[in-house]
Amino acid sequence: SQIIEQLQRREDAGTYTCMAQNKQKQTSRRNVEIQVLVPPKIMPIQAMTNMLREGMRAAISCQILEGDLPVSFRWERNGKPLIGTGNEVFRRLDEYSASLVIEHITSEHSGNYTCIASNIAGLERFTVPLTVNVPPKWILEPKDSN
Numbered sequence: 001s002q003i004i005e006q007l008q009r010r011e012d013a014g015t016y017t018c019m020a021q022n023k024q025k026q027t028s029r030r031n032v033e034i035q036v037l038v039p040p041k042i043m044p045i046q047a048m049t050n051m052l053r054e055g056m057r058a059a060i061s062c063q064i065l066e067g068d069l070p071v072s073f074r075w076e077r078n079g080k081p082l083i084g085t086g087n088e089v090f091r092r093l094d095e096y097s098a099s100l101v102i103e104h105i106t107s108e109h110s111g112n113y114t115c116i117a118s119n120i121a122g123l124e125r126f127t128v129p130l131t132v133n134v135p136p137k138w139i140l141e142p143k144d145s146n
Contacts, residue, residue: 012036039122040067042115054134058105062115062126063097069119073098076114107134 013036019029043063052058064071075082075090084090087103102109114127 037068037119037121038066040064040071040117040119040124042117042124042126045115045126045128050129050131052105052130052132054106054132056105058102058109058130058132059099060113060115060128060130061093061097061099062117063093064117064124067117067119068121069095071095071117071119074116074118075100076116077109078111079114105132107132 013034016032016034017029018032019027021027041064043065045060045062062073073090073092075084075088082088082090082100089101089103091099091101093099098115100113100115110130110132112127112129114125116123116125118124
């Protein structure tokens with residue numbers, strides 16, 4: 001038997017032959033095809049997530065640099081799954097990328113957004129903070145002193 005540790009796609013994938021020989025010098029051999037599956041690796045998200053104002057549209061993109069297809073994408077806000085209702089829209093751009101678009105953002109949309117890319121080999125998460133800047137509001141509006 002052979003144990004292969006730290007599998008690397010280029011070096012370890014391929015056809016392996018197992019050969020056995022008994023005391024009478026009879027041999028038997030079998031081939032086995034080894035396929036190394038690679039989990040997704042997310043390209044760091046580039047977002048202008050600290051320059052957003054109330055009422056704007058926010059878009060966060062998620063793209064994988066490597067990993068076996070098919071890859072599925074999910075989104076979370078503050079660790080809770082987003083289901084894509086209301087003004088949150090999920091868009092699959094191609095086999096390797098997806099985006100989350102939020103129309104008419106409010107302060108309620110501020111938080112940590114996580115892209116989760118997964119395939120049969122595993123998953124990866126990448127989180128980006130989103131801050132919605134809102135104009136100041138009076139807690140107690142001043143009154144005229146006259």
